[in-house]
Amino acid sequence: MTERPTGHTNTNSNLERVLAAGEFAVCGELGPPRSADAEVIADHARHFHGYVDAVNITDNQTAIVRMSSIAAGALLREVGLEPVIQMTCRDRNRLAQQADLLGAAAMGLNTLLCLSGDHQVFGDEDTARNVYDIDSMHLLQMVRKMRDDRQFMSGTDLEGAEPRFFVGAAANPFADPFEFRVVRLAKKVAAGAEFIQTQAVYDVDRFARWMEAARDMGLHEKVSIMAGLVPPKSAGALRYMKNNVSGMRIPEELIRRMSGAQDPKEEGIQITVEIIQQVREIEGVRGVHIMPIMWESALPEIVSRAGLTPRPDLS
Amino acid sequence: MIVAERKAISDILQMIEGAGRVLVVGCGTCVTVCLAGGEKEVAVCASLLRLQNQGEDRDLTVAEATIERQCEWEFARELDELVPDCDAIVSLACGAGVQTLAAQFEDTPVFPGLNTQFIGIPEEQGVWTEHCLACGECVLDKTGGICPIARCAKTILNGPCGGSQDGKCEINPETDCAWQLIFDRLKRLGRLHMLEEIEPPKNWSHSSDGGPRKVKREDMIL
Missing domain, CATH: 3.40.50.2300 (Response regulator)
Structure with a gap:
């Protein structure tokens, strides 16, 4: 894999343009509604205007049925924001995934995040059959094959315009085994990932060690790594994540700091800003992905205080 | 059994x-x-x-x-x-x-x-665990003798996913993460490099997805 020249882009993705311009990128995140209510998207999105380069749209996150990420992404685009469409391997086989990729691209969506997906036991449809026909590594390869070789996974040629996605993957520096985490990142890069969004960073030391290992393999020059952040709303929220969300590492010291805070929300914003400042100092970190779960209103304050405004206008 | x-x-x-x-x-x-x-x-x-x-x-x-x-x-x-x-x-x-x-x-x-x-084995007295899904195309040569098809909740061929923590699977703290076991086993055997290659997508047509299966041994048919 060769390093891309600065400024070069393969797609119409705003996130790709921002990263290619060498800017420190900012992504938000929005969970689609558990209804057919289109207005919810515009309502939640109003907090993001002017503060992010793109907004991740989750795909039935935590295995709970929601409006599809592609439909919600198309609605988000109508209100002038760029969606990062998340696609998991849990609910669709390769036929359905390729069909949806064609449809999403036809609607003008151009940024994609490839994931395995949370297992269905976590959700309210826990008697469902899961799919996992292919894994996230294969999904990356498939998207790149459709874009770059104009071929379906089977090897058959596309019969017209190819879906042009700027394609990304997730990485979790906090899961085990730690020494394999960067090897798996390298595999995702080899499979075609152009950007990486990580699991939420609370343990900055461990994240820094993971980045060091990534730099040792030269991965920071081959892929744009964005650090994930979940602004904590309360000590209870942190404790819940620590105990219930697998692959999360939250230092006790952080929970104590939140418990002792007079204004936990203000403290949560401050902690998030501090983590942004810390990860920004780490060589190879090219942006942040802020996931304000049910707390979108905190995002403008966080981005402003972290000194990340105004966002570059490269359209 | x-x-x-x-x-x-x-x-x-x-x-x-x-x-x-x-x-x-x-x-x-x-x-x-x-x-x-x-x-x-x-x-x-x-x-x-x-x-x-x-x-x-x-x-x-x-x-x-x-x-x-x-x-x-x-x-x-x-x-x-x-x-x-x-x-x-x-x-x-x-x-x-x-x-x-x-x-x-x-x-x-x-x-x-x-x-x-x-299809499984006895784990201890009175406890049995699943070890084979009869997928029709064995991959145990590549995974240190531990099956990710039967023992990874997401049948991931390029694991472990981000839900592996302290050796356990995200779906259940009693379930070992198959990919942690694979990693440990290949490390012990000095074969960790095997995990650097991307294992290609599985051909599920050899599994039950291809319809009811039949094995024919021409040399044994009377």
């Missing part, structure tokens, strides 16, 4: 409702070893049916038999003389055994007394 568990007696009673003479048939192979459908379990199941029957004042007689393997015709035929005397058969075998009896005794209803669980 094939691991199974007995259905609730109430469920079995519901299936055999209306039958006066019932034959409970055990299997002497896998389900004997996993303590679900051997001679002893047949005796227990038959006794429970009789007891329940006494309570409900139904006119039910229960006979017992256990054959070496219910999934083979030559053993199934050993029941030829017993079956005509019964109105229903309760088979304490895996799904293959139940279906063999159903095919052998076309005029007698055959009901499953077990829920067939998986």
Whole structure:
């Protein structure tokens, strides 16, 4: 894999343009509604205007049925924001995934995040059959094959315009085994990932060690790594994540700091800003992905205080 | 072995409702070893049916038999003389055994007394775990002898996913992460480099996704 020249882009993705311009990128995140209510998207999105380069749209996150990420992404685009469409391997086989990729691209969506997906036991449809026909590594390869070789996974040629996605993957520096985490990142890069969004960073030391290992393999020059952040709303929220969300590492010291805070929300914003400042100092970190779960209103304050405004206008 | 568990007696009673003479048939192979459908379990199941029957004042007689393997015709035929005397058969075998009896005794209803669980091994006394999904294309050569198809909740071929923590799977703290086991095993064998390659997508047509499967050995066909 060769390093891309600065400024070069393969797609119409705003996130790709921002990263290619060498800017420190900012992504938000929005969970689609558990209804057919289109207005919810515009309502939640109003907090993001002017503060992010793109907004991740989750795909039935935590295995709970929601409006599809592609439909919600198309609605988000109508209100002038760029969606990062998340696609998991849990609910669709390769036929359905390729069909949806064609449809999403036809609607003008151009940024994609490839994931395995949370297992269905976590959700309210826990008697469902899961799919996992292919894994996230294969999904990356498939998207790149459709874009770059104009071929379906089977090897058959596309019969017209190819879906042009700027394609990304997730990485979790906090899961085990730690020494394999960067090897798996390298595999995702080899499979075609152009950007990486990580699991939420609370343990900055461990994240820094993971980045060091990534730099040792030269991965920071081959892929744009964005650090994930979940602004904590309360000590209870942190404790819940620590105990219930697998692959999360939250230092006790952080929970104590939140418990002792007079204004936990203000403290949560401050902690998030501090983590942004810390990860920004780490060589190879090219942006942040802020996931304000049910707390979108905190995002403008966080981005402003972290000194990340105004966002570059490269359209 | 094939691991199974007995259905609730109430469920079995519901299936055999209306039958006066019932034959409970055990299997002497896998389900004997996993303590679900051997001679002893047949005796227990038959006794429970009789007891329940006494309570409900139904006119039910229960006979017992256990054959070496219910999934083979030559053993199934050993029941030829017993079956005509019964109105229903309760088979304490895996799904293959139940279906063999159903095919052998076309005029007698055959009901499953077990829920067939998986192909597995005993973990400890009284505990069995799944180890093989019969996917039709074994990958154990690449994964240190630990199966990600049967033992990873997401059947991931390029794991571990982000939900692996402290050696456990995200879906259940009692379940080992198969990919942590694979990693540890290949490390021990000095073969960790094997995990650097991307394992290509699986050809599921060799699995049950390709429709009911058949194995033909031309050299053995008479």
